[in-house]
Amino acid sequence: MEKEMPLWEVFIRSRQGLDHKHVGSLHATDAQMAIENARDVYTRRQEGVSIWVVESKYITASDPADSDQLFEPAKDKAYRHPTFYHLPEGIKHI
Amino acid sequence: MNLYHYIVRLADNSHILGHRLAEWCGHGPFLEQDMAMTNIALDLIGQARSLYNLAAEVQNEGKTEDDIAFLRYEYEYQNFLLVEQPNGDFANTIVRQYFFSAYQLPYYKTLYENLQNKNDHHLTELRGILEKAIKEINYHLRWSGEWMIRLGNGTEESHQRMVNAVQNLYKYTGELFIADETDDTSLQSGFGVLLPEVKKDFDKSLFYIMERSGLTIPENETMQTGGKQGVHSEYLGYILAEMQYMQRAYPNSKW
Numbered sequence: 001m002e003k004e005m006p007l008w009e010v011f012i013r014s015r016q017g018l019d020h021k022h023v024g025s026l027h028a029t030d031a032q033m034a035i036e037n038a039r040d041v042y043t044r045r046q047e048g049v050s051i052w053v054v055e056s057k058y059i060t061a062s063d064p065a066d067s068d069q070l071f072e073p074a075k076d077k078a079y080r081h082p083t084f085y086h087l088p089e090g091i092k093h094i
Numbered sequence: 095m096n097l098y099h100y101i102v103r104l105a106d107n108s109h110i111l112g113h114r115l116a117e118w119c120g121h122g123p124f125l126e127q128d129m130a131m132t133n134i135a136l137d138l139i140g141q142a143r144s145l146y147n148l149a150a151e152v153q154n155e156g157k158t159e160d161d162i163a164f165l166r167y168e169y170e171y172q173n174f175l176l177v178e179q180p181n182g183d184f185a186n187t188i189v190r191q192y193f194f195s196a197y198q199l200p201y202y203k204t205l206y207e208n209l210q211n212k213n214d215h216h217l218t219e220l221r222g223i224l225e226k227a228i229k230e231i232n233y234h235l236r237w238s239g240e241w242m243i244r245l246g247n248g249t250e251e252s253h254q255r256m257v258n259a260v261q262n263l264y265k266y267t268g269e270l271f272i273a274d275e276t277d278d279t280s281l282q283s284g285f286g287v288l289l290p291e292v293k294k295d296f297d298k299s300l301f302y303i304m305e306r307s308g309l310t311i312p313e314n315e316t317m318q319t320g321g322k323q324g325v326h327s328e329y330l331g332y333i334l335a336e337m338q339y340m341q342r343a344y345p346n347s348k349w
Binding site: 005027029032033036037041 | 124125126127129130133236237240244
């Protein structure tokens with residue numbers, strides 16, 4: 001089945017103005033079928049107004065074994081959070 | 095009383111086909127299509143519920159949608175022979191769905207148009223039900239059409255199964271377009287649908303999809319009729335036996 005019906009990742013936008021979020025995956029022979037299957041599997045309870053699908057093989061993922069070097073170094077750098085900046089009074093729209 | 099019959103027939107078709115599709119639940123070829131078929135089943139049963147509700151209102155004898163669905167006998171059901179035919183294989187289910195949706199869409203659309211500016215509140219309510227249903231049917235036609243093309247052009251086996259399904263089911267499409275008393279009275283009442291016009295749209299959809307599917311429409315087929323008059327194939331009795339068992343064994347039971 002994997003050969004004729006590869007895996008697709010599904011992204012749904014729940015409302016206008018929001019971004020598409022990954023919701024899961026499914027099997028389909030091509031993009032058209034993937035969209036229709038996604039409609040039937042992931043939007044039955046009014047979850048969305050727009051669907052994106054992409055074949056899973058086109059997604060490059062980070063290697064879990066690299067987690068140490070990729071993500072650990074950020075751990076002790078709490079000062080990168082914008083909460084540490086004091087905003088001058090009177091500034092709007094931020 | 096004719097409006098009652100008219101609405102009940104619309105409901106019966108959706109109801110029985112919905113029941114058939116629901117039989118696929120848990121048996122689909124793969125998860126995604128299992129859900130697609132049960133989704134469509136729920137659309138159809140939803141249509142049937144709204145229509146039975148309205149029919150009960152029109153009848154005004156204090157009955158409910160459940161009375162109409164569960165307490166009528168086989169000969170009182172007016173659905174087409176097409177929708178009661180067994181699921182068979184996936185190809186058979188697809189072809190049955192395409193035939194029905196290709197009929198139901200132009201029929202509902204025309205009826206929706208004809209009901210515009212009618213002052214009767216039952217007819218206004220009917221129009222509201224149709225408006226919702228038309229969106230659903232558009233998808234049913236698209237879904238089954240996609241599969242007609244895929245399976246028709248798929249493997250040798252899928253193609254052969256499609257040929258068999260068309261051969262098996264085409265003979266049940268004749269009665270969809272044969273007007274009877276209920277159809278005639280609805281025309282006289284000023285909202286009825288001209289079946290030869292629906293037939294033109296049906297043929298157009300069918301021709302379009304068959305050509306793309308590498309399939310041919312059977313010629314000189316002897317059409318089977320009877321469903322609209324309550325003369326059903328052997329299958330409807332079994333469907334009703336299963337569907338009505340609870341309500342007849344335990345009258346007025348609720349869950």
